[in-house]
Amino acid sequence: MTRGSEEVRVERDGRAMTIMLDRPADQNRLTRDVLLTLQGLVDRLGADEEIQAVVITGSGAEFFSMGILNPAVRASYTKEQILELVRVANRLYDGIEALPQIVIAALNGTTRAGAAELALACDIRLAATHATFALPEALWGGFPGAGGPVRLPAIVGRARALELICTGRELDASEMERLGLVLSVCPAERLLPEARALAARIAASGPLATRGAKRIMNVRGAAGFTAARALADALRQALEWSRDVDEGMAAHREGRPPRFTGR
Secondary structure (H helix, E strand, O other): OEEOOOOEEEEEEOOEEEEEEOOHHHOOOOOHHHHHHHHHHHHHHHOOOOOOEEEEEEOOOOEEEOOOOOHHHHOOOOHHHHHHHHHHHHHHHHHHHHOOOEEEEEEOOEEEOHHHHHHHHOOEEEEEOOOEEEOOHHHHOOOOOOOHHHHHHHHHOHHHHHHHHHHOOOEEHHHHHHOOOOOEEEOHHHHHHHHHHHHHHHHOOOHHHHHHHHHHHHHHOHHHHHHHHHHHHHHHHHHHOOHHHHHHHHHHHHOOOOOOOOO
């Protein structure tokens, strides 16, 4: 086993690798340091011709990850720092999607906000029976800023993606499987072994075949993705200085319904 950092554990097994978010006391939150550590791993993986499949999961039994920002966390950042965090996350998630390896997200618990967007950037998702998935940003006056509105429609369809993003509704594992958001659901104790077994089967196939298939699929969606991501970045810039975002944060802190005005 090799360690990515004290907060990200890395294990290499033949031609497969497991990356584990290791902040269970903080709900495996994706801090700036964690995002940058993951970016370093992704940068190295891009040039790694031996590794053919990667599993990303969280430590502990409760959380894949609670994401990057929530109203309580946001209060400690300036708006400029928030935008910088979103840019860091977008670069990382775009890098994960562009990796030549097949990337499997093993959702071992609560998967929310920026962590849900990380999972969407992976090629395949598996879930434990107790796992949940949510993009709650609209409830706070914002929208998912790290690729959610770009990637989710391609997986669950436009109408369902709009419903999930615009209501912030949480999905359980069975609904994730029904919608095709995850490939399969299994008991918590079997999740990581199943994910690693799938990674091993993929890694045993021809690298030109698996890498070529992924590259073709990525090229198929590249044009629309680039335009959508550029629009998301522009809208996010304006959103951070809106009254609605400030109202969403205040309402969450005060335990009351938000009064959004669309400004």
